[in-house]
Amino acid sequence: MAVLCTASAVQKSGSVTRAHASTRKATAVHRRGATASASANRSPAAAPGDGAASVPSRRAALAALVASVASVGAAVNASPAAASVDSLQAGTVRHTDAEWRELLSPEAYSVLRQSGTEARNASPLVKEKRVGTYLCGGCDLPLFPSAAKYESGTGWPSFFDVLPDSVKTEPDNSIAFMPRVAVVCRRCEGHLGHVFKDGPPPTGLRYCMNGVALKFEPQQA
Ligand SMILES: [Zn+2]
Secondary structure, three states: HHHHHHHOOOOOOOOOOOOOOHHHHHHHHHHHHHHHHHHHHHHHHHHHOOOHOOOHHHHHHHHHHHHHHHHHHHHHHOOHHHHHOOOOOOOOOOOOOHHHHOOOHHEEEEHOOOOOOOOOOOOOHHHOOOOEEEOOOOOOOOOEHHEEEOOOOOOEEEEOOOOOOOEEEEEOOOOOOOOOEEEEEEOOEEEEEEEOOOOOOOOOEEEEEOHHHHHHHHHHO
């Protein structure tokens, strides 16, 4: 099983955009942007139509078009309203390589920014059983609920599900003849681990994470 989480030799492309805001501020900006985007996309449907819209079939077609555009806009967060709130980079966290080295421990930097893999059973989070949320170690974005954690026996914190809009996946062919799917933080693009299709129900997925790339936040009593 150990090989399934073997370190990737692929160096992630450096992020050179300087962050303009703290992590928490970035979160707030993103949420405002998403809200503005959603309301802006809904408003055309709610607004009174012109003469053409009085024809039922035209109105239905228009509504379908608006719904379609709203759906795509929400997916890529690229509506004009969102862009006016912030740039199209809203909700992202970027640092230079030098800044990441200052912000992270050497172990976390190796995983998050160089796609490394921690040793099995190296993280205390492997045995963490409290109720709470697992955050990105690079930018504090909530990634996994404790309810989705399970004991995989691999020696790495494992989850069968992930919070919405928290991670991205990308192909990882760094090991010959063993294509894998890498999991990165949606917000800071830090490498977190890999996802495999041998997890438990209901998803059948196993998010094999590096504990050093995560932070655990216990639920407040
Ligand atoms: Zn992150």
